[in-house]
Amino acid sequence: MPNTPDTMDADLLARFAAITGSAHALTDGASVAPYLVESRGLYHGTTPLVLRPGSVAEVSAILKLASETGAAIVPQGGNTGHVAGQIPREGRADVVLSLSRLNRIRDVDPVGNVIVADAGCVLADIQKAAEDVDRLFPLSLGSEGSCQIGGNLSSNAGGTAVLAYGNTRQLCLGLEVVLPTGEIWDGLRRLKKDNTGYDLRDLFIGAEGTLGVITGAVLKLVPRPAGHEVAFAGLRSVEAALALFDKAQQRCGGALTGFELMPRIGIAFTTRHIPGVRDPLSSRHDWYALIDVSTSDSAETARTMVETLLAEAMEADLVQDAVIAASEDQRRAIWHMRESMSPAQKPEGGSIKHDVSVPVSSIPAFMAEADEAVMAMIPGARICSFGHMGDGNIHYNISQPIGADKQAFLDRWREVNAVVHGIVLKYGGSISAEHGIGQLKRDELAAVRAPIEIELMARIKHAFDPAGIMNPDKVLRAER
Amino acid sequence: MPNTPDTMDADLLARFAAITGSAHALTDGASVAPYLVESRGLYHGTTPLVLRPGSVAEVSAILKLASETGAAIVPQGGNTGHVAGQIPREGRADVVLSLSRLNRIRDVDPVGNVIVADAGCVLADIQKAAEDVDRLFPLSLGSEGSCQIGGNLSSNAGGTAVLAYGNTRQLCLGLEVVLPTGEIWDGLRRLKKDNTGYDLRDLFIGAEGTLGVITGAVLKLVPRPAGHEVAFAGLRSVEAALALFDKAQQRCGGALTGFELMPRIGIAFTTRHIPGVRDPLSSRHDWYALIDVSTSDSAETARTMVETLLAEAMEADLVQDAVIAASEDQRRAIWHMRESMSPAQKPEGGSIKHDVSVPVSSIPAFMAEADEAVMAMIPGARICSFGHMGDGNIHYNISQPIGADKQAFLDRWREVNAVVHGIVLKYGGSISAEHGIGQLKRDELAAVRAPIEIELMARIKHAFDPAGIMNPDKVLRAER
Numbered sequence: 015m016p017n018t019p020d021t022m023d024a025d026l027l028a029r030f031a032a033i034t035g036s037a038h039a040l041t042d043g044a045s046v047a048p049y050l051v052e053s054r055g056l057y058h059g060t061t062p063l064v065l066r067p068g069s070v071a072e073v074s075a076i077l078k079l080a081s082e083t084g085a086a087i088v089p090q091g092g093n094t095g096h097v098a099g100q101i102p103r104e105g106r107a108d109v110v111l112s113l114s115r116l117n118r119i120r121d122v123d124p125v126g127n128v129i130v131a132d133a134g135c136v137l138a139d140i141q142k143a144a145e146d147v148d149r150l151f152p153l154s155l156g157s158e159g160s161c162q163i164g165g166n167l168s169s170n171a172g173g174t175a176v177l178a179y180g181n182t183r184q185l186c187l188g189l190e191v192v193l194p195t196g197e198i199w200d201g202l203r204r205l206k207k208d209n210t211g212y213d214l215r216d217l218f219i220g221a222e223g224t225l226g227v228i229t230g231a232v233l234k235l236v237p238r239p240a241g242h243e244v245a246f247a248g249l250r251s252v253e254a255a256l257a258l259f260d261k262a263q264q265r266c267g268g269a270l271t272g273f274e275l276m277p278r279i280g281i282a283f284t285t286r287h288i289p290g291v292r293d294p295l296s297s298r299h300d301w302y303a304l305i306d307v308s309t310s311d312s313a314e315t316a317r318t319m320v321e322t323l324l325a326e327a328m329e330a331d332l333v334q335d336a337v338i339a340a341s342e343d344q345r346r347a348i349w350h351m352r353e354s355m356s357p358a359q360k361p362e363g364g365s366i367k368h369d370v371s372v373p374v375s376s377i378p379a380f381m382a383e384a385d386e387a388v389m390a391m392i393p394g395a396r397i398c399s400f401g402h403m404g405d406g407n408i409h410y411n412i413s414q415p416i417g418a419d420k421q422a423f424l425d426r427w428r429e430v431n432a433v434v435h436g437i438v439l440k441y442g443g444s445i446s447a448e449h450g451i452g453q454l455k456r457d458e459l460a461a462v463r464a465p466i467e468i469e470l471m472a473r474i475k476h477a478f479d480p481a482g483i484m485n486p487d488k489v490l491r492a493e494r
Numbered sequence: 495m496p497n498t499p500d501t502m503d504a505d506l507l508a509r510f511a512a513i514t515g516s517a518h519a520l521t522d523g524a525s526v527a528p529y530l531v532e533s534r535g536l537y538h539g540t541t542p543l544v545l546r547p548g549s550v551a552e553v554s555a556i557l558k559l560a561s562e563t564g565a566a567i568v569p570q571g572g573n574t575g576h577v578a579g580q581i582p583r584e585g586r587a588d589v590v591l592s593l594s595r596l597n598r599i600r601d602v603d604p605v606g607n608v609i610v611a612d613a614g615c616v617l618a619d620i621q622k623a624a625e626d627v628d629r630l631f632p633l634s635l636g637s638e639g640s641c642q643i644g645g646n647l648s649s650n651a652g653g654t655a656v657l658a659y660g661n662t663r664q665l666c667l668g669l670e671v672v673l674p675t676g677e678i679w680d681g682l683r684r685l686k687k688d689n690t691g692y693d694l695r696d697l698f699i700g701a702e703g704t705l706g707v708i709t710g711a712v713l714k715l716v717p718r719p720a721g722h723e724v725a726f727a728g729l730r731s732v733e734a735a736l737a738l739f740d741k742a743q744q745r746c747g748g749a750l751t752g753f754e755l756m757p758r759i760g761i762a763f764t765t766r767h768i769p770g771v772r773d774p775l776s777s778r779h780d781w782y783a784l785i786d787v788s789t790s791d792s793a794e795t796a797r798t799m800v801e802t803l804l805a806e807a808m809e810a811d812l813v814q815d816a817v818i819a820a821s822e823d824q825r826r827a828i829w830h831m832r833e834s835m836s837p838a839q840k841p842e843g844g845s846i847k848h849d850v851s852v853p854v855s856s857i858p859a860f861m862a863e864a865d866e867a868v869m870a871m872i873p874g875a876r877i878c879s880f881g882h883m884g885d886g887n888i889h890y891n892i893s894q895p896i897g898a899d900k901q902a903f904l905d906r907w908r909e910v911n912a913v914v915h916g917i918v919l920k921y922g923g924s925i926s927a928e929h930g931i932g933q934l935k936r937d938e939l940a941a942v943r944a945p946i947e948i949e950l951m952a953r954i955k956h957a958f959d960p961a962g963i964m965n966p967d968k969v970l971r972a973e974r
Contacts, residue, residue: 018877125740125855170689178748181687184664197946204853206885207661208924209650209700210939211931211969212951216696220689237744260605264717267790268658270746310747311799319791373684375605405686444688459690466677471692473957478950489691 022062024082029087030063038066038115049090049110050102054367057453061088064110070190070198070229076111077227078196080483087111088485089223091165093135094157096369097452099169099222099488108486113164116229119143126298127235128187128204133228140233152179156353159256164228169370170220173447174349177404178271178308179236181448183219190230193217194479204232217474222450223485225478235452239271239308241316242343245324247336248299252378255303258332259374259404259441262305265323269316272306273404274331274352275377280398283358284351291351291358294337294344303403304352305479319483355400359413362396364420366430368410370438371447377403378439381410387433388412392426410434435462460491501587502542506563510543510589513555518546519899529570529590532581534847538932539582541568544590550670550678550709557707558589559675560963567591568965569703570777571645572616574637576849577932579649579702579968588966593644596709599623605847607665607715613644618815621715629715632659636833644708648903650700651927654829657884658751659716660787661928671698671711674959681752684712697954702930703965705958712774719751719788721796724825725804727816730799732858735783738812739854739884742785745803749796750788753884754832760878763838764831771831771838774817774824783883784832835880838895842876844900846910849891850918851927857883859922861890867913868892872906887927890914931969940971 031039040046041063050059067073086108090100102108109289113134120130124147131140144151153166155173165171167189171182179185188203218225249255252275259273278300284291291374305323309316320338327333339345359365372380381399388395394415401409412430414423425469435445438461451459460468468490475490478492486492511519520526521543526725529667530539547553565590566606570580582588600610604627607739612622617638624631635653645651647669651662660664668683698705729735731756739753758780764771775782785803789796800818807813819825839845844859852860861879866873874895881889892910894903915925917944931939948970955970966972 073945123853123855124851127743172687172689176687180664181689183693184660193946193950199946199950200944201947203924204922205851205924205927206854206883207652207656207851207887207927209652209661209928209930210924210926210935210943211947212698212705212954213693213696213700214662214950216693220622220693222689225692232659239749240946241748263607263790265791267717267719269790310743311745311795312803314792315795322791366879371606371685371687373606374605374686375603402687407687442684444683444685444690446690447685447687448689450689455690463690464680466673466679467681467691467694470673470679470694470958474692474697477953477957 016095026085027063029079030065030076033072034065034067035077035128037428038250040064049093050101051113052093052095052098054096057098057101059104059108060106062107064112066115067116069124070192073111073192073229074196074198075225077192077194080109081195081481084481084483085109086248086483086486089113089227091162092157092160093162095165095169095452096449097454099452099485100165103487111160111227120230122147124233124235125151126204129235130202130230131163131233132230133162135163135211137161137163137166144235148238150238151233151235153182153185160409162201163231167219167228167231167326168221168223169450171180172402172405172407174402176402177273179420180270183216185234186215186219186231187234189228190214191226191228193226194481194484198360202230202232202325220450222452224475224489225484237310239310240486241309241313243307243316243320243343244339244348245305245320245336246294246348247303247305247324247333248295248297248298249301249303250334252301252381254401255301256325256375256378258303261327261332262323266319269307269309269319270404271303271308273401274304274398274401276302276304276352276355277398279396280355280400283362283398284354287358288354289359291354294348297335304348349452355398356409356411358399359411363418364413365414366412366424366427368431368434369447369449370410370435370443370445371405371407372438372441372443374404374406376441377406377408380437380443381408384410384434386431387437391430391433394418431458453488455473456487456489468478504795506565507543509559510545510556513552513559514545514547520544520550522757529573529592530581532573532578534576537578538582538584540584540586541582541590542587544592546592546595546821548595550672553707553709554589554676554678557674560589561675561961563960564963565589565965566963569593569648569707571614571642572637572640574641575645575649575932576929577934579930579932579965580645581708581779581933583967584618591707593642594663600710602627604629604715606684609713609715610682610710611643611713612710613642615643617641617643617646624715630718631713631715633662633665643711647699647708648701648703649930652882652885652887654752654882656882657753658748663956665714666695666699666711667714669695669698669708669713670732671706671708673706674961682710682712700930702932702969704955705964706971717790719790721789721793722825723787723796723800724819724828725785725800725816726774727783727785727813728775729781729783729802729812730814732781732861734812734881735883736855738783738807741807741812742803746799747786749789749799750884751788751964752784753795754784754881755883756782756832756835756880757878758786760835760880762841763878764834768834769836769840770921771834774828775815777815779814784828800812813974836876836889836891839878839891843894843898844904845894846892846904846907848911848914849927849929850890850915850919850923850925851887852918852923854884854886856921857886857888860917860923861888864890864914864917867917868910871913873909874898895925911938933968936967936969936971
């Protein structure tokens with residue numbers, strides 16, 4: 015992993031380091047190494063300097079200096095992103111700006127149902143702060159123990175409760191953003207309704223740090239549910255899963271918090287490789303659904319809802335077998351199985367991954383068509399497609415054939431992507447449902463979207479960051 | 495009301511008219527008159543030409559010609575806006591582009607829970623189309639019989655069900671927009687999750703037609719509630735209303751669809767002036783709350799929720815008296831009373847109006863402070879402040895003192911605005927919660943917001959509309 019401290023002028027480096035103090039300006043290989051790789055190991059970046067500012071004023075000073083000198087800045091949160099948006103470019107002198115030290119919860123207001131947090135707060139800490147005042151911050155995802163809210167906002171993270179509460183976008187009322195010039199936009203509003211001009215907030219959300227650096231946010235809290243039930247159902251087909259989802263929506267409405275789809279092979283992988291995971295059903299099924307219901311009024315409502323739903327679904331032959339978790343431990347265990355789907359693929363060799371969405375009603379047709387195409391390309395491929403069915407979001411992952419050469423399989427990543435994404439687009443879908451664009455999908459986005467759309471994005475980028483210093487080459491190809 | 499056909503070159507006028515056909519290119523005073531005034535009569539515009547295109551292609555041709563010739567275009571839907579965003583400027587040659595003929599519902603998909611509609615569809619027609627397939631399109635507002643979805647989107651309309659379903663922004667999945675150049679952005683996606691670059695959709699939503707013309711939209715449908723209850727409660731104070739709202743949120747969660755606050759004087763005005771409106775409570779109270787609950791699972795759940803809530807609230811002395819509507823007619827009657835608050839002020843003389851929001855928990859303090867300031871300025875003023883308490887959105891309206899001179903009272907509009915908005919800002923509030931900026935609040939917005947925020951908006955405007963032809967002088971002051 016090359017580190018290239020010599021690509022930055024020593025004087026400039028010293029000026030940057032003077033802003034944070036040298037203790038928070040990392041330059042040696044061992045210290046900067048963790049900032050240069052992402053979880054999948056697809057990208058390795060280089061940097062002369064990792065800055066760890068301790069205040070918004072320091073972030074502002076860093077960006078001001080960067081604007082003046084043309085130094086590229088790559089904001090990084092918990093470094094859990096899957097598209098290398100947070101990783102500096104290889105062979106360039108991008109400065110990494112870590113938000114980790116901006117980790118203060120600024121205010122918790124249970125009456126107003128908001129929490130105000132620094133961008134570097136770890137998601138789990140925000141969840142905890144909400145719980146402490148008997149509220150729920152509903153954003154929840156596999157990496158919640160290390161991802162940071164600034165990254166969640168910049169990537170508009172999804173996760174497991176989108177069905178009821180929306181993406182991160184829907185959970186944010188206001189933002190504080192340091193602009194590329196170092197100017198600070200104070201949009202930390204706590205308002206549910208505010209129609210006063212262009213929606214700057216939603217422009218920064220999901221922009222992956224290419225328009226400015228999010229340093230703080232006002233987040234929505236909701237009442238903690240009185241009732242919470244998790245059911246796990248064995249199903250015959252994806253079509254049955256769709257019918258079950260439709261019924262669950264009718265029956266539970268806004269109380270339906272999650273509806274996750276899992277294939278048999280995913281259950282096999284998790285029970286095989288993840289310690290403590292076991293299949294809660296005694297019989298085997300081709301497909302499985304995790305149904306999560308939470309109700310505000312009482313625990314009984316949730317229980318009755320789930321029992322009635324499953325009884326009706328069995329009566330209608332949509333469900334072959336099912337269990338309702340009997341304790342919080344059991345609920346966690348079922349969710350843990352679902353969240354282990356992706357890690358459980360690792361011991362099975364290489365996997366080619368897709369984070370796609372299609373209209374919910376098109377999921378069965380999309381999956382049938384994609385499966386056929388993939389199996390024709392790679393006989394023996396083991397398709398492990400799972401995900402947030404209620405959102406139309408499938409992690410269409412493919413494990414290598416047993417005994418195949420891992421690298422040879424992974425070398426076909428782009429080729430397989432092209433085929434799967436082609437089918438996704440045919441169904442009016444998205445090539446990135448929740449992970450974003452970053453470096454991984456940048457050129458593909460430009461290829462699949464209408465030129466006018468890419469052109470509008472480029473104009474926005476130029477309007478906000480004329481010097482091109484903010485996370486260049488992410489989302490859009492840099493002009494220079 | 496002056497009409498100025500001679501301010502546009504006859505040849506250019508003929509070229510515009512050729513696009514729609516002369517039957518849909520209105521120039522005579524009587525035909526164009528309805529397009530030049532808005533409901534409150536505060537603004538009167540002028541125009542040489544009202545164009546009524548019959549297709550997206552015609553909208554595109556109109557904007558292309560406008561871009562080439564520099565003619566200003568003012569998109570107009572149902573002309574129900576309250577800030578004159580849809581009204582052409584006075585004394586200029588702005589062309590009005592009416593979307594009324596683009597009124598086709600393109601697709602209804604109950605399985606995918608979406609409806610795709612032309613921008614000119616009347617809101618009530620969309621509600622009806624949803625109902626026809628046993629779904630709910632939850633956007634609902636007083637003017638739903640004549641407002642158009644394109645206008646709702648362009649102004650990010652709020653209405654009476656924001657608490658549970660969000661503003662128009664939250665009800666839209668995709669957009670089709672004709673850009674100032676005439677190019678068409680096809681963003682008609684039906685996806686719940688799509689993290690692929692900058693959020694263009696949310697930039698056009700709420701932009702009041704200054705960045706392009708919305709011509710079509712993909713809208714979200716939800717299951718029709720199985721249970722629906724409306725309660726009307728007499729309260730002692732705004733503080734009691736806040737405590738009741740807090741309890742209602744805890745008790746009902748996502749089933750709480752509306753929580754509206756009304757003052758005694760509003761009940762007096764509606765019962766006095768609006769035919770058929772009567773006070774459902776026998777005793778008089780200083781304040782009233784309308785509580786709307788809808789549940790997906792069963793009618794019983796909604797009934798039990800409301801009954802339990804009111805019983806607990808009476809036990810806690812938060813509610814003095816209450817009724818639960820016993821029929822759909824009674825539910826409509828209570829809502830009709832609430833929606834008549836604003837029209838019922840008309841017969842009482844002039845009214846100075848505010849559409850503001852503050853954090854929900856600050857409503858009592860804001861209202862107390864604003865009341866004191868207003869009464870000090872205008873002794874005898876009759877404050878009729880009502881609205882969507884659950885959203886923090888108060889229509890802080892002031893009827894003139896009895897016997898006062900109407901015009902002299904109305905002449906103080908800006909002066910009173912400045913005082914009330916000053917208090918709103920002190921509480922971190924918004925000077926336009928749901929009505930937008932248009933012409934009415936343009937200069938005030940620029941005065942109260944940080945210069946960098948206005949500057950960012952101006953850069954976006956310039957990036958999308960360099961020729962400055964799209965609804966100039968609305969939201970932002972035009973450059974030329």
